[in-house]
Amino acid sequence: MKLLENKVALVTGASKGIGKQIAIAYAKEGAMVAFTDLNRDSVMEETEKELLALGVKAKGYASNAASFEDSERVVDEVVKEFGRIDILVNNAGITKDNLLMRMTEKDWDAVIAVNLKSVFNLTHATQKYMLKQRSGSIINMSSVVGVSGNAGQANYSASKAGIIGFTKSVAKELGSRNIRSNAIAPGFIITDMTAQIPEDARKAWEAQIPMRRGGQPEEVAKVAVFLGSDLSSYVSGQVIHVCGAMNC
Numbered sequence: 464m465k466l467l468e469n470k471v472a473l474v475t476g477a478s479k480g481i482g483k484q485i486a487i488a489y490a491k492e493g494a495m496v497a498f499t500d501l502n503r504d505s506v507m508e509e510t511e512k513e514l515l516a517l518g519v520k521a522k523g524y525a526s527n528a529a530s531f532e533d534s535e536r537v538v539d540e541v542v543k544e545f546g547r548i549d550i551l552v553n554n555a556g557i558t559k560d561n562l563l564m565r566m567t568e569k570d571w572d573a574v575i576a577v578n579l580k581s582v583f584n585l586t587h588a589t590q591k592y593m594l595k596q597r598s599g600s601i602i603n604m605s606s607v608v609g610v611s612g613n614a615g616q617a618n619y620s621a622s623k624a625g626i627i628g629f630t631k632s633v634a635k636e637l638g639s640r641n642i643r644s645n646a647i648a649p650g651f652i653i654t655d656m657t658a659q660i661p662e663d664a665r666k667a668w669e670a671q672i673p674m675r676r677g678g679q680p681e682e683v684a685k686v687a688v689f690l691g692s693d694l695s696s697y698v699s700g701q702v703i704h705v706c707g708a709m710n711c
């Protein structure tokens with residue numbers, strides 16, 4: 464028996480990057496996978512194809528996680544199509560890095576809306592179904608910089624720290640209904656998001672990591688499998704760092 468057989472997962476921002484690898488790892492463990500991203504483009508279609516090729520039910524949805532209405536709509540559509548949601552992975556996220564003195568209100572608001580408000584939007588929309596099921600696992604993508612802070616990332620760090628407070632509160636509020644809520648705090652993971660960082664700055668980051676390398680999205684996905692599965696049936700309210708001992 465695979466670890467996620469008969470479970471339905473919804474992963475946000477999963478056409479590429481960490482979200483995509485979580486969707487693939489879930490499908491490999493037998494889960495049915497619904498995923499979202501901003502647009503139904505060729506990138507989403509390719510991910511959908513890869514998931515279907517793994518022999519599970521899978522579907523990509525265009526949905527903006529920062530929008531309350533859009534999140535309600537997509538969650539309702541997923542439940543209509545898949546029947547339930549056992550695992551919600553709030554993965555969608557962006558960066559708009561800058562020193563505080565140069566950070567605009569627009570960049571602050573955008574990062575808080577996409578990274579933090581989205582977690583409220585999707586969790587709020589999904590909780591009613593999980594409450595009826597009396598089970599569920601919510602996994603929120605935070606970051607090591609949500610714990611440690613980082614110069615040039617005041618907006619991003621604040622959004623990721625906010626996710627941790629939200630995760631712990633939901634764990635306490637919904638624990639009695641067998642709904643678990645945990646966060647993953649990745650360190651430096653090699654995706655398009657970190658590809659934006661100039662080569663010399665990236666090398667300097669990697670040199671600071673005790674394991675001397677950036678992580679792969681698949682290495683984050685393994686932890687998401689653990690938290691989504693019954694292997695973690697008594698784990699809730701936790702932040703699991705996946706960072707090669709960076710910022711510990």
Ligand code: NAI
Nearest residue numbers: 476480481500501527528554555556606649651652654656
């Ligand atoms: P990525 O940029 O490769 O992928 C993010 C995906 O989210 C993209 O497909 C993007 O279109 C989608 N997205 C953006 N805004 C959205 C919205 N409003 N609604 C729906 N989808 C949206 O990024 P990556 O690296 O895969 O990051 C995934 C998550 O992991 C993010 O929350 C990020 O903050 C977090 N993270 C990443 C780290 C890294 O080193 N790559 C480190 C720590 C956390």
